[in-house]
Amino acid sequence: MGLDIEANKKLVEDILEAYPDKTKKDRKKHFQINTEETKESCSCSLKSNVKSRPGVMTPRGCSYAGSKGVVWGPIKDMVHISHGPVGCGQYSWGTRRNYANGTLGIDNFTAMQITSDFQETDIVFGGDKKLEVICREIKEMFPLAKGISVQSECPIGLIGDDIEAVSKKMAKELEMPVVPVRCEGFRGVSQSLGHHIANDAIRDYVMGKAELAETGPYDVNIIGDYNIGGDAWASRILLEEMGLRVVAQWSGDGTLNELQVAHKAKLNLIHCHRSMNYMVTHMEQAYGIPYLEYNFFGPSKTYESLRAIAAKFDATIQENCEKVIAKYKPQMDAIIGKYRPRLEGKKVMLLIGGLRSRHTIGAYEDLGMEIVATGYEFAHKDDYERTFPDMQTGSIIMDDPTAYELEELAQKLNIDLMGSGVKEKYVYHKMGIPFRQMHSWDYSGPYHGFDGFKIFAKDMDMTVNNPVWNLFDKKEKVQPEGASV
Numbered sequence: 388m389g390l391d392i393e394a395n396k397k398l399v400e401d402i403l404e405a406y407p408d409k410t411k412k413d414r415k416k417h418f419q420i421n422t423e424e425t426k427e428s429c430s431c432s433l434k435s436n437v438k439s440r441p442g443v444m445t446p447r448g449c450s451y452a453g454s455k456g457v458v459w460g461p462i463k464d465m466v467h468i469s470h471g472p473v474g475c476g477q478y479s480w481g482t483r484r485n486y487a488n489g490t491l492g493i494d495n496f497t498a499m500q501i502t503s504d505f506q507e508t509d510i511v512f513g514g515d516k517k518l519e520v521i522c523r524e525i526k527e528m529f530p531l532a533k534g535i536s537v538q539s540e541c542p543i544g545l546i547g548d549d550i551e552a553v554s555k556k557m558a559k560e561l562e563m564p565v566v567p568v569r570c571e572g573f574r575g576v577s578q579s580l581g582h583h584i585a586n587d588a589i590r591d592y593v594m595g596k597a598e599l600a601e602t603g604p605y606d607v608n609i610i611g612d613y614n615i616g617g618d619a620w621a622s623r624i625l626l627e628e629m630g631l632r633v634v635a636q637w638s639g640d641g642t643l644n645e646l647q648v649a650h651k652a653k654l655n656l657i658h659c660h661r662s663m664n665y666m667v668t669h670m671e672q673a674y675g676i677p678y679l680e681y682n683f684f685g686p687s688k689t690y691e692s693l694r695a696i697a698a699k700f701d702a703t704i705q706e707n708c709e710k711v712i713a714k715y716k717p718q719m720d721a722i723i724g725k726y727r728p729r730l731e732g733k734k735v736m737l738l739i740g741g742l743r744s745r746h747t748i749g750a751y752e753d754l755g756m757e758i759v760a761t762g763y764e765f766a767h768k769d770d771y772e773r774t775f776p777d778m779q780t781g782s783i784i785m786d787d788p789t790a791y792e793l794e795e796l797a798q799k800l801n802i803d804l805m806g807s808g809v810k811e812k813y814v815y816h817k818m819g820i821p822f823r824q825m826h827s828w829d830y831s832g833p834y835h836g837f838d839g840f841k842i843f844a845k846d847m848d849m850t851v852n853n854p855v856w857n858l859f860d861k862k863e864k865v866q867p868e869g870a871s872v
């Protein structure tokens with residue numbers, strides 16, 4: 388199997404031809420066509436994790452998004468203050484489908500938007516006093532909240548507020564952790580630095596601060612699963628069925644206590660390497676806890692991952708693992724038998740944050756679908772090194788692509804399905820191209836584990852084979868006849 392390497396090189400060049408020379412030269416460095424050589428050597432020269440080019444539409448987010456939205460936000464029993472003007476909190480409110488058990492406003496605050504709502508006076512005279520007041524109000528209004536995190540928006544760093552001092556004072560006064568997080572949106576080139584800053588804040592203010600009443604040989608942590616649409620739940624049950632004990636879930640449906648005791652586990656299982664690799668490497672160095680990357684998208688990768696996890700334990704766990712696989716395999720085979728004939732050979736393009744553009748490849752391939760192009764918003768070199776070997780030769784791999792590049796690729800590659808986010812979705816619908824949101828799973832999920840694959844397969848089928856697409860003639864111009872452009 389493989390795609391035409393030369394044809395795809397030419398296709399990318401043709402698309403970039405529309406740019407002015409300087410932009411063309413720059414953007415060219417963010418594309419690479421997969422070859423046998425790039426697959427094996429992993430010596431990809433693809434440029435990544437650099438500033439987006441001004442003047443083009445980038446799908447990236449900011450540091451605040453990476454910290455408040457991604458890493459800290461899902462920790463359910465803490466109140467996370469969007470510290471600064473109201474917009475950042477308001478527009479990121481409820482946009483990530485990180486599910487959590489509990490009672491809203493009592494012991495679960497994930498669906499709330501709490502902001503210091505900065506006004507001009509706060510910018511001019513500073514917001515530290517206001518932050519103190521808010522912390523006290525939170526304690527009074529939500530007595531069961533276990534802690535507070537202060538998620539800095541851009542102005543905090545610009546006006547020189549000392550949130551560290553306020554947090555220290557308030558932690559003492561309120562007798563609970565108050566964590567300052569310097570995730571001002573302007574830091575770094577994308578949300579990726581926000582992940583790193585958030586990880587560092589967990590390390591510095593939370594990690595190792597509590598003890599487990601009892602520990603055992605099968606204690607593991609799930610790291611980097613945010614429970615989107617219930618993903619972490621669908622993962623956890625498989626580990627538990629295998630006989631492992633999940634001590635902490637970071638951070639989907641997670642608690643402050645889980646962050647504090649995670650250093651007591653025997654093994655860290657990391658799903659999203661991009662957003663939490665900092666934590667597992669730190670725990671390895673500081674506490675000697677080894678880690679293992681795994682992938683629970685699609686049955687092939689899930690079987691492989693379950694076996695790799697079991698191999699880290701004794702014969703009992705390994706036998707249990709085979710029993711778990713033997714139990715679910717007939718179900719998975721039935722799903723594949725049902726949907727594969729309807730999806731075989733369908734061409735897919737993906738553009739997602741920093742992990743799923745590679746992690747979901749196996750799930751599509753289990754259904755006979757073919758990934759012709761994939762890319763990330765904010766991945767680093769280590770993500771691309773993990774991506775090239777999983778992609779077929781001739782496929783296109785891209786970094787921080789612009790809206791224009793993606794739309795051209797979608798049309799020129801004649802894809803059957805686009806997987807990306809809400810900013811992209813409706814443009815593709817208008818182009819007559821089936822689309823799935825691969826951040827939020829649209830309104831669906833989970834997609835992890837065996838429970839997740841059943842839903843994934845059904846969702847892909849109902850999207851690609853929806854009769855509504857027959858009402859479009861893709862060859863028709865998107866602009867109606869006679870429209871002025």
Ligand code: CFN
Binds near residue numbers: 453457739740742
């Ligand atoms: S849930 Fe994760 S899996 S955490 Fe990360 S890199 Fe985002 S929010 Mo959107 S879907 Fe996406 Fe990944 Fe890890 Fe999600 S691919 S962009 S910052 N992401």
